[in-house]
Amino acid sequence: MIHELLYIEWDVSPYIFEFGGFGLRWYSLMFVFAFMFGMFIYKKMLIRDRKPLSLLENILIPVFLGTFLGARLGHYLFYQPDYFITHFWSIFIPVENGKFVGFQGLASHGAAIGILLGLYYYSRKNRLPYLWVLDRIVITIALAGFFIRMGNLMNSEIIGHTTDMPWGFVFVRDTDYRDMLPRHPSQIYEALSYLAIFVILYLLYLKKRRPLRDGVIFSLFLILLFGSRFFIEFFKEVQVAFEQKLPLDMGQWLSIPLIVAGFVILILLYRKGLTVEPQPEPEPVPAETKPVKPGQKPASGRAAHKSGTGHKRK
Secondary structure, three states: OOOOOOOEEEOOOOEEEEEOOEEEEHHHHHHHHHHHHHHHHHHHHHHHOOOOOHHHHHHHHHHHHHHHHHHHHHHHHHOOHHHHHHOOHHHHOOEEOOEEOOOOOOOHHHHHHHHHHHHHHHHHHOOOOHHHHHHHHHHHHHHHHHHHHHHHHHOOOOOEOEOOOOOOEEEOOOOOOOOOOOEOOHHHHHHHHHHHHHHHHHHHHOOOOOOEOOOHHHHHHHHHHHHHHHHHHHHEOOOOHHHHHOOOOHHHHHHHHHHHHHHHHHHHHHHHOOEOOOOOOOOOOOOOOOOOOOOOOOOOHHHHHHHOOOOOOO
């Protein structure tokens, strides 16, 4: 028998507050945090790369639509294809039985595909190299993954297998198993791994002496993030019943092609060289001066400064 002190009882409401038929979930707040911090970091990158800040405004809609549509459609295509066919339009309605429930069914692999498509449109419209855009946005996506998995923890969903480890969680509000047994907090495993990947990729982006070639950070993102996802899936319960008959669960099958793509891109870039020579700092633009009249010597130094005061010598 497991000693009662050797686990953590997790009995947190998924709602921050409820009023009538409306309730604000922690998951929704984590989703907002993911976008807020992502946009903040991307803005810092644009300033560092001397790009116009208008690029920040232009990316909001492609990324949001790519994330939402990809995650929502991906969940039902990958995990509930029968529901996708019979209840297609209800996928986009956040109300169930007259109560606002939000969108509880978002697949990260579907979001990844949607974001890639959205960023391709964004890069073409703004005439930016596609790999240049990917290298920067995937850094913010890794951080977003941290917030999303913390939202899953607040929802007591995507739980792990039973465990006798002292950090096991008893998910009191779990609606799938209801066995009150300590389980791996797989949401925390993923959240911490994504946070670590964010730190690694961001430090690589800040590298100054020998900057990385476009596409290197993106390829490392695919390898590290989906590699960790593949490994952590061994600690998680399956999300739908048909996965129990598979040698690997759906999350692992979907991660494999993305990991392979990351290695292929990295190998191709390695042949060219993973780093490039740092770009020289742009020369400062000289201050605007008045045109020199024929026969007049150009003002310089202190004389130029004094001549701009508006006082004339007699």
